[in-house]
Amino acid sequence: MTTGPQQPPRAEARPVEETHHGHVRVDDYDWLRDKGSPEVTAYLEAENAWTQERTAHLAGLRQRIFEEIRSRTLETDLSVPTRNRGWWYYGRSFEGKEYGASCRVPVTDPDDWTPPRPAADCAPDEPALPGEQVLLDLDALAQGHDFFSLGGSSITADGDLLAYAVDTVGDERYTVRFKDLTTGGLLDDELTGVLGGVTWHPSGTDCYYSTVDETWRPDKVWRHRLGTAQADDELVFHETDARFWSGLGRTRSDRFLVIASSSKTTTEYRYLDTHEDPATATWQVFCERRQGLEHHLEHAVLGGEDVFLVLHNAAGPDHELGVAPLAPTPPEQWRPLIAHDPAVRLEDVDAFRTHLVVHQRSGGLTQLRVLDLDETGVSDDHLVEFPEPLYTIGSGSNPSFDQPTVRLGYTTMAVPSSVYDYDVRTRELTLLRRTPVLGGYDPADYEEHRLWATADDGTQVPISVVCRRGAREDETMGSRPVPLLLYGYGAYEMSIDPYFSVARLSLLDRGAAFAIAHVRGGGEMGRRWYDQGKLLAKTNTFDDFTACARHLVETGWTRPELMVAEGGSAGGLLVGAVANRAPELFGGIVANVPFVDALTSMLDASLPLTVGEYEEWGNPEADPEVYEAMAGYAPYDQVGAQAYPPILAETSLNDTRVLYVEPAKWVAKLRATDPTGGGRPDVLLRTEMAAGHGGVSGRYQAWHDRAFSLAWILDRMGLADVDPDHRGPGLPQGD
Known part of the structure; x- marks a missing residue:
């Protein structure tokens, strides 16, 4: 060289x-x-x-x-609180700091789904809301590292333990630590080489995580029991087909854990009923993989019956929303809830106790479609609408199965990112926050x-x-x-x-x-x-x-x-x-x-x-x-x-x-x-x-x-x- x-650098040619x-x-x-x-x-x-x-x-x-x-950014700020179980969760940022903090305050009225608002004159070194608990000080975690990234963070159902993942290199291989939120101390447990973060079993004694192979393909899912060494973790799934990635999650209802194994054109789901002991429970394959069959699994209650919602392409490339029993079921037995429409691409579905939210697009624009539920099943079907002709809409953080509102995000190329709550009962949109642009x-x-x-x-x-x-x-x-x-x-x-x-x-x-x-x-x-x-x-x-x-x-x-x-x-x-x-x-x-x-x-x-x-x-x-x-x-x-x-x-x-x-x-x-x-x-x-x-x-x-x-x-x-x-x-x- x-x-x-x-003269610019010249690399030597070595054929x-x-x-x-x-x-x-x-x-x-x-x-x-x-x-x-x-x-x-x-x-x-x-x-x-x-x-x-x-x-x-x-x-x-x-x-x-x-x-x-x-100068256009409000540097000391906080996100709109999101309710999950007995807490409101939010993030804070501070002028002069790179990463900020994640915080929570307790819910004071279980019937009130209106997120609390901080005092307008809240100082950076003061709690933003009464009873604030700082879960993670990200700037403290990043200290001494040239690179820092927080991966997944998740809290047990009882709200007492926090699992969080950090990457200090940039290679997306995370280390997971566990924090006792009652004492503020860290548990001895540590998981290395994790992709993203962990998913808790509702019991709070076990969590699940993914690791990657030498080609950086997420191929294994493990179960970790708190208080044991990572070397003793149980391998619950190994995807051996190199075309497929594996990942896991939990249904919004908390009833099922799911493992998705996906290629670019084919998916296969396994599910675990969390009502069973995680140490002895059996993972079941919902539908054996078929080349070209894509589907997504979610748990819902329709007409008083527990069912799986299946968003799939068996009926057409733009996907159909089907219904199946809580059992392994082939696509021939999936009952259509929203039939395939070549003019409407169905992309995702969120299930709540009183409604479903379908993410879809038509004519090049995103849409949110709400299906109201009653004791008979679907009682109504409508779109959440905005007046602007060119916009992007999507649901935001909606962790609670019982919430009567839908948190959604909205933006255009001129309108800053905006957070709304949509009350499904009244069809009222409430603007909670529009990202401030100063000046x-x-x-x-x-x-x-x-x-x-x-x-x-x-x-x-x-x-x-x-x-x-x-x-x-x-x-x-x-x-x-x-x-x-x-x-x-x-x-x-x-x-x-x-x-x-x-x-x-x-x-x-x-x-x-x-x-x-x-x-x-x-x-x-x-x-x-x-x-x-x-x-x-x-x-x-x-x-x-x-x-x-x-x-x-x-x-x-x-x-x-x-x-x-x-x-x-x-x-x-x-x-x-x-x-x-x-x-x-x-x-x-x-x-x-x-x-x-x-x-x-x-x-x-x-x-x-x-x-x-x-x-x-x-x-x-x-x-x-x-x-x-x-x-x-x-x-x-x-x-x-x-x-x-x-x-x-x-x-x-x-x-x-x-x-x-x-x-x-x-x-x-x-x-x-x-x-x-x-x-x-x-x-x-x-x-x-x-x-x-x-x-x-x-x-x-x-x-x-x-x-x-x-x-x-x-x-x-x-x-x-x-x-x-x-x-x-x-x-x-x-x-």
């Missing part, structure tokens, strides 16, 4: 040759995979130094953006739009756009193009629905627009949207994104040199592929923890996630058609001697989902293929040396991290010198 004061299905593939930079090598560390640090040098002129802007985020923020100062682009195959692709009201207005031309950040993901049926961001205001208030391309591979338009953007149809994802970019240019929203593309993880693969296919459409590209070396990863079954991802991407090692398809779109394989826009690739050294080596190799190859021989100095690699897939920990660190990206984006847009309080002068003008 050679560097110079005016490794492989042959698959008659195709010879040469990889010059696989040596960067050796994470423990001083040479690899030196290369990553050299890239970090180059990135700092090339962005040194943005240091002031980065600090201003950080201060803007901070006089008014949603009416921003405008939101739903646009539709036409892909090459004629498919209509939705785009959600937000900008400052009047940002496109021009006194002489009527309207003008504006700088625009286009975000995309498009994988795993994950929908990127409209959402609000405080940090995004630093873009909008400088005159830029923000847009989400709801491309195929996600789930925004139902199951077909996902099916048409996976496996051999994956290129539809990239075609949709370029179609959205072209639509925004052709309709006058922006110009290519003013548009920046951004995506992370599988969205990083998206923007990496688009960089190869249509580099002329963008003035810059941001790729966060990007899956850009997809073919190499999918050819290596020993890597985390690979085998389980075959049903998403295909198996290129076994199938020559899949190999050729992936080789044809994988960003690393398709890098060529062509012009690219400036690229900012951001990754984390301890990421277990998308290894740092993928963007490192990508950047190395981009440098080596520069037709000018200059090494593409505007291609930057930034590696967090103490973080995981989610980036740095701590809110202030995260704000600095986002400020870095936003400053680079604004610089690419020509807005680095624009004062957000005086947006007119200095904006790039339309032709």
Whole structure:
């Protein structure tokens, strides 16, 4: 590797040759995979130094953006309390502290479901509510660690014991400790190598947890009895099929524990009746796995009868809600409660004693559907409605089976995240809290739009756009193009629905627009949207994104040199592929923890996630058609001697989902293929040396991290010198 004061780092080419299905593939930079090598560390640090040098002129802007985020955020705050059994639980944050605390107060009136409100003049060092108990001081737990993440935390049914999981590396392998909430002391029990957290048996003597195999696949579920060593824990389930992940939970009624074993296309549930002794109880398979059959299990009481609710795709791809007895039952015997409708994608169901809440989407928007229950069964069926045409709605924390209200979250691209209680009896919505945005923020100062682009195959692709009201207005031309950040993901049926961001205001208030391309591979338009953007149809994802970019240019929203593309993880693969296919459409590209070396990863079954991802991407090692398809779109394989826009690739050294080596190799190859021989100095690699897939920990660190990206984006847009309080002068003008 050679560097110079005016030259970007150059990784040495060390060719490794492989042959698959008659195709010879040469990889010059696989040596960067050796994470423990001083040479690899030196290369990553050299890239970090180059990135700092090339962005040194943005240091002031980065600090201003950080201060803007901070000044808009109520730093000392608390969440809306959530009632669970005899307590109200909430989180607190404090000015100057990264992580905050989790707290609770006792319920004083069992018939009152209105969450308590703290005094307006509550000082940070005072209890927010009378009788406050601090469960976890997260800043104290994080002390001495460069990285800190709280995983799952759960409390026994009697409220006396708290299990909490922490990760201080970033590799998502957690250590679980147990806290006695009556004394404040820790038990001797400690569980290591846990994925996430634990699930308590209602008895409070036993808990269950998952561990991962060498490929980071959750494959085992264990039962731990308090007071015993982890080495003595009982293995209650082992998933041996490498395509499947296992996980566990508890029904809201507390009646059943469930283990879900899931691949991308198939699920199987086991359940345990908690009325039985956990040491002798038997787990039962609800429905033997069938390839392609997906279902989700929940316990409910309908018409006085205990039943299982089964959300499944046996009747159609957009799912049906069925009913089954509390016994192993094949799909042929599931009775429909909500029949399959190809225009409505059913996504989840929450069961309560007096009602059911169904999460669904239609026309590209989320919906909450409430089914009222009485002694005969379902007595009514209605939607929770809001007046705005473009929004995201979902149920929030609703742990109690007996609660008469539904806690829900609501947001738009202009309306900050809002918490409501919906009274099912009266159908009344009560706004409990809207995330404060300090400095006089008014949603009416921003405008939101739903646009539709036409892909090459004629498919209509939705785009959600937000900008400052009047940002496109021009006194002489009527309207003008504006700088625009286009975000995309498009994988795993994950929908990127409209959402609000405080940090995004630093873009909008400088005159830029923000847009989400709801491309195929996600789930925004139902199951077909996902099916048409996976496996051999994956290129539809990239075609949709370029179609959205072209639509925004052709309709006058922006110009290519003013548009920046951004995506992370599988969205990083998206923007990496688009960089190869249509580099002329963008003035810059941001790729966060990007899956850009997809073919190499999918050819290596020993890597985390690979085998389980075959049903998403295909198996290129076994199938020559899949190999050729992936080789044809994988960003690393398709890098060529062509012009690219400036690229900012951001990754984390301890990421277990998308290894740092993928963007490192990508950047190395981009440098080596520069037709000018200059090494593409505007291609930057930034590696967090103490973080995981989610980036740095701590809110202030995260704000600095986002400020870095936003400053680079604004610089690419020509807005680095624009004062957000005086947006007119200095904006790039339309032709």
